Amino acid sequence: MAKISINLATGSLQKEDIIVGIDLGTTNSLVAFINPEKHPQVINDAGKGVLVPSIINLNKNGDAIVGTDAKEHLIEDPEHTIFSVKRLLGRSYKDIEHYQNFFSYKIVDDDNDTLVKVKVEDKFYSPIELSAMILKELKARAEHALKTPVNRAVITVPAYFNDSQRQATRDAGKLAGLDVLRIVNEPTAASLAYGIGLNPEEEKTIAVYDLGGGTFDISILRIQNGIFEVLATNGDTFLGGDDFDRAIIEFWISRSGLTNDELKQYKEIRQALRLKAEAAKKHLSSHSTFEGEVQGIDCSIDKSTFEGLIQPKVNHTIASCKNALADAGLTVTDIDSIVMVGGSTRTPLVKNSVANFFGKEVNDTLNPDEVVALGAAIQADILAGNRKDILLLDVTPLSLGVETMGGLMDVIIPRNSKVPTKAGRQYTTAIDGQVNMKISVFQGERDLIKDNRKLGEFELKGIPAMPAGFPKVDINFLLNADGILTVQAIELRSGVKQEVEIKPSYGLTDAEVEKMLLDSVSHAKEDVAQRMIIEARTEGEQMLYTVDRFIKNNGQLLSHDERAKTLELVEELKNSLPTGTKDEILAKIDELNEYTRPFAERVMDIAIATAMKGKAI
Ligand code: ADP
Ligand code: MG
Secondary structure (H helix, E strand, C coil), rough: HHHHHHHHHHHHCCCCCEEEEEECCCCCCEEEEECCCCCCCCCCCCCCCCEEECCCEEECEEEEEEHHHHHCCCCCCCHHHCCCHHHHHCCCCHHHHHHHHHHEEEECCCCCCCCCCCCCCEEEEEEHHHHHHHHHHHHHHHHHHHHHHEEEEEEEEEECHHHHHHHHHHHHHHHHCCCEEEEHHHHHHHHHHHCCCCCCCCCCEEEEEEECCCEEEEEEEEEEEEEEEEEHHHHEEEEEEHHHHHHHHHHHHHCCCCCCHHHHCHHHHHHHHHHHHHHHHCCCCCCEEEECCCCCEEEEEEEHHHHHHHHHHHHHHHHHHHHHHHHCCCCCHHHEEEEEECCCCCHHHHHHHHHHCCCCCEEECCCCCCCHHHHHHHHHHHHHHCCCCCCCCCCCCCEEEEEEECCCCEECCCCEECEEEEEEEEEECCCCCCCCCCEEEEEEECHHHHHHHEEEEEEECCCCCCCCCCCCEEEEECCCCCEEEEEEEECCCCCCCCEEEECCCCCCCCHHHHHHHHHHHHHHHHHHHHHHHHHHHHHHHHHHHHHHHHHHHHHHHHCCHHHHHHHHEEEHHHHHHCCHHEEEEEEEHHHHHHHHHHHHHHHHHHHHHHHHHHHCC
């Protein structure tokens, strides 16, 4: 198994030798590569700048503008301008419902566990598609600047990203036409950029402090034998440089004496103030005063006033650092190095507070906006086999996963994972009272299991009868150093368990592995499109099942007309399933969902009323 992966990294697949590193950020994204002098370098496409704001403006025809040009639409065209899509990646509506006010565009409220979607005009976009638009822009810029096709990439994600968020990032890469060789943690990439962890002999404990535009993370990493282990993470997903900008605007406004109502009338002023505040903040990173004005509003501010405004936010990040250390069971003296990441760490108060807390100089010689992308490029170079001095651990050449509804491949261990490795996910039943669950194990990179290779299957029997969605079945994959896969399924509520052993590499030649990989790249687009339609269909079928069950159990609560209208919408959804496009199916689901939601509330009210009746008060 190990041999195959090294062949792949250096051998016949290497038709073009560029593998880029991509930092897909919440606020800004960028791409880097290893230049001919063997140094990591961020790509600056013909003076367009290095940072691509992670913003997408979608016009009525669904055409997308990405980056700096899209940022200009943020204030005047909020419904069509998508920002912070990274916050939605791999998330269900339940995950984000408390933050809904944060987003100015429409997030579809399905009121269930499926992944969120964004609705612009009458089109539905998944966060995967939107992220793919940003990645496409980065790919195009890299190709334009390097004058060569770019098809392979390493993409970074926050250390706290879960399986579903990582898989979503991978899918976005695929949809953008990139073969994603590895998903790397942002703090790991930042450390690599500083050369930390490149020497396999070195053992170190490091803290990576990342303050970006809208998010703050602190990660404590332990590096041993070239392996980066995340000991603890902490942070605040709604704290960053944008808060600094807002604090400055509030200060200017309160000093100007203008009321908020007066200001609300001028959208352009808000946008101008926002830009001015960001400029002031950046200026104060290297000067002690800033002078300016916007439409008669005095926009001057000095450094100590600014620091007073942001002190509470900075203190909050230091409290997170304390918590992360405590979770890792460490104290500040255990930390060997501190790495600074994110544009907002340029603010001297931030930098000094972190250095003070850890009692040490921080690593800040590299550009903090760029370090993650630079480290990703180094990781890409290692994977390409260009750094013979670095030990590349054994990796699995093909992804391993299970079949989920609709014949989709759900990857549990992605290809290029180091072995030995262990990973798992939780699944549930699709039908009420389902007592057996068939688990089919597949290997390959395609989205549909019919295009992948079946390794085996077994049945988890004796799940106690429960409503659909209630059983919690953990499926765990354990791939040992010899490449033997053990698959275990366990229903957590009852403890029912079943285990099998499989040899994934058995019977596959190098050439076959290579063909499977090449197929996955050449079919990426159709695969992802097909996966999305199947996901929409599955969601539609589940919706029909739920509504059907509702009518059977509570049909008497509906008026004649309501019942007729519901059945009409059910019929429309049913008809759209076999032939409709993804958007058509989602629109039908949306309609049925919107119409029937109040009925569910009615059932709740009656249930409460009945419960009250039963009790003597
Ligand atoms: P993310 O990782 O969330 O995509 P970045 O690391 O690109 O974000 O950080 C963006 C933030 O850094 C913005 O709030 C921006 O205003 C801030 N920033 C950029 N340059 C400076 C500077 N010189 N001083 C202070 N803040 C800065
Ligand atoms: Mg970042």
